[in-house]
Amino acid sequence: MYIEYINGGVCAPKGFQASGVHCGIRRNKTKKDLALIVSDVMCNAAAIYTTNKVKGAPITVTQHNIQDGRAKAVICNSGNANTCAPNGIEIAKQTCGLLAKELGIKPEDIIISSTGVIGMPLSIEPFETGIPKLVKKLSYEGSDMAAHGIMTTDTLKKECAVSVVIGNKVCHIGGIAKGSGMIHPNMATMLCYLTTDVEITPEMLKKALLRDVADTFNQVSVDGDTSTNDTVAIMANGLAGNTPIDSEGEDFDEFCKALNYVTAVLAKAIAKDGEGATKLLECIVSGAPDKQTARVISKSVITSSLFKSAMFGEDANWGRALCAIGYADAQFDVTKVDIVLSSSKGNVEVCKGAGYNFFSEEEASQILGESEIKILVSLNQGDEKARAWGCDLTYNYVKINGNYRT
Structure with a gap:
C-alpha cells in the first residue's frame, strides 16, 4: 500500500x-x-x-x-x-x-x-x-x-x-x-x-x-x-x-x-500541544497478551500525573511508570515488565523484570532533556502492542487553567 x-x-x-x-x-x-x-x-x-x-x-x-x-x-x-x-x-x-x-x-x-x-x-x-x-x-x-x-x-x-x-x-x-x-x-x-x-x-x-x-x-x-x-x-x-x-x-x-x-x-x-507542555510523551507497550491490555497500560503510563511531572523535571523516576502499569485495569504478570526510556539522545533500560536495573543517571538526564520522549514497555508475555500519547505536566498548565475564564 x-x-x-x-x-x-x-x-x-x-x-x-x-x-x-x-x-x-x-x-x-x-x-x-x-x-x-x-x-x-x-x-x-x-x-x-x-x-x-x-x-x-x-x-x-x-x-x-x-x-x-x-x-x-x-x-x-x-x-x-x-x-x-x-x-x-x-x-x-x-x-x-x-x-x-x-x-x-x-x-x-x-x-x-x-x-x-x-x-x-x-x-x-x-x-x-x-x-x-x-x-x-x-x-x-x-x-x-x-x-x-x-x-x-x-x-x-x-x-x-x-x-x-x-x-x-x-x-x-x-x-x-x-x-x-x-x-x-x-x-x-x-x-x-x-x-x-x-x-x-x-x-x-x-x-x-x-x-x-x-x-x-x-x-x-x-x-x-x-x-x-x-x-x-x-x-x-x-x-x-x-x-x-x-x-x-x-x-x-x-x-x-x-x-x-x-x-x-x-x-x-x-x-x-498539551496546555503548558514542554515534552511529547509516547508510551509504546509491546509483548502484551492482547491488544486491549496494551492499550490500557500505555494510556495508564502517559496519564499518571506523577510520571508526567517527573518527565517535566527530566527525572528518570521509572518507579512512577511501573506504579502506573501496576494499577492499570488489565490482567498480566507484572514481574516480567521491562522499561526503557528513549529519545534522539539514545536509550536507557531503567527497569528489568519489574525491578531496578543499573543505569547512568547522567545519561538518563540527557535522554530526558529532549522534547520528545518514548517510554518503551515490554510485557514479555504475548505478541500484541499499542501506543498512547501524552505530555509532561508543567507549572504553566496550572497557570493557564487557573484563569482560563478571566
Missing part, C-alpha cells in the same frame, strides 16, 4: 472548500473563532461523540441532523462551548438555519460544533454577522483558515492529509483538529473534522471511525478530563470515483489504513 502525505488539510480531497473568520465570540479580534467546511456535493457522514453525561448543545443537534447519514457542511465556533448555556439548542439550530440559508441547503445537512468555555451564555448575533463573511471566504485552499478558526488554547494548528490508491483510483483523506486541554477521551477526543473523496457508505464510515479511534484519539491524554463537546466527524463525497465501499474487504482495509495515517498524526499533535 502506498500512502503519501500531501498538503491541503480538509481541502485536499476533491470538492471541499473551507474558511475561517473572526465573528466576535472571542475577545481577541486577531483570533479566528468561526470555521466552515463545505462539500460541492452531498456527502455520506458519520460522527462519534463524547461519553461525558454533560454534552454540548451542538452534539444534540448534530446527532439529529445526521441520523440519516448525510451532511454537506460543518460549522464550528471557538471561544464558547455552548454547553449548559441558556437556549443552547435553540442557538445551535438557529445557527444551522442561518448557514443553510446562505448555502442554499437544508439545516439538517449541517454538522455543528462549539468549543471553549462551558456554562456561559452564547448569543446568535456573532453568527448573524459572521456567517455571510464565512461563506464569502470559502476557498479550495481554505483549510488553514478553518484549522485556526477551531483553536482555543492551542498554540499550533493541527492539519493533515494523505493520498492513497483504492480500487485503482487516487483518493484523498484530510483532517483538521483542535485540542490542548481537557483532553482524556473515551470515544474520540476534542474536535476533529475529516473529509474524503472516497465513495463509502455511512455504515462503513462509522465502522471505520469506531475501529480507528480505539488506537488513535482514545489513546491521547493531556490532563485526564473528558470534554463535554468531543466530536470526530467525517464526510465522504465520493468524487474520487472508486467502486463504492459498502462492506469489509481489501478496499475497506486500505481506507482504514489511510484514515489511521491522518488521525495518528492529529492525535500526536494534540498531545504535543
Whole structure:
C-alpha cells in the first residue's frame, strides 16, 4: 500500500472548500473563532461523540441532523462551548438555519460544533454577522483558515492529509483538529473534522471511525478530563470515483489504513500541544497478551500525573511508570515488565523484570532533556502492542487553567 502525505488539510480531497473568520465570540479580534467546511456535493457522514453525561448543545443537534447519514457542511465556533448555556439548542439550530440559508441547503445537512468555555451564555448575533463573511471566504485552499478558526488554547494548528490508491483510483483523506486541554477521551477526543473523496457508505464510515479511534484519539491524554463537546466527524463525497465501499474487504482495509495515517498524526499533535507542555510523551507497550491490555497500560503510563511531572523535571523516576502499569485495569504478570526510556539522545533500560536495573543517571538526564520522549514497555508475555500519547505536566498548565475564564 502506498500512502503519501500531501498538503491541503480538509481541502485536499476533491470538492471541499473551507474558511475561517473572526465573528466576535472571542475577545481577541486577531483570533479566528468561526470555521466552515463545505462539500460541492452531498456527502455520506458519520460522527462519534463524547461519553461525558454533560454534552454540548451542538452534539444534540448534530446527532439529529445526521441520523440519516448525510451532511454537506460543518460549522464550528471557538471561544464558547455552548454547553449548559441558556437556549443552547435553540442557538445551535438557529445557527444551522442561518448557514443553510446562505448555502442554499437544508439545516439538517449541517454538522455543528462549539468549543471553549462551558456554562456561559452564547448569543446568535456573532453568527448573524459572521456567517455571510464565512461563506464569502470559502476557498479550495481554505483549510488553514478553518484549522485556526477551531483553536482555543492551542498554540499550533493541527492539519493533515494523505493520498492513497483504492480500487485503482487516487483518493484523498484530510483532517483538521483542535485540542490542548481537557483532553482524556473515551470515544474520540476534542474536535476533529475529516473529509474524503472516497465513495463509502455511512455504515462503513462509522465502522471505520469506531475501529480507528480505539488506537488513535482514545489513546491521547493531556490532563485526564473528558470534554463535554468531543466530536470526530467525517464526510465522504465520493468524487474520487472508486467502486463504492459498502462492506469489509481489501478496499475497506486500505481506507482504514489511510484514515489511521491522518488521525495518528492529529492525535500526536494534540498531545504535543498539551496546555503548558514542554515534552511529547509516547508510551509504546509491546509483548502484551492482547491488544486491549496494551492499550490500557500505555494510556495508564502517559496519564499518571506523577510520571508526567517527573518527565517535566527530566527525572528518570521509572518507579512512577511501573506504579502506573501496576494499577492499570488489565490482567498480566507484572514481574516480567521491562522499561526503557528513549529519545534522539539514545536509550536507557531503567527497569528489568519489574525491578531496578543499573543505569547512568547522567545519561538518563540527557535522554530526558529532549522534547520528545518514548517510554518503551515490554510485557514479555504475548505478541500484541499499542501506543498512547501524552505530555509532561508543567507549572504553566496550572497557570493557564487557573484563569482560563478571566
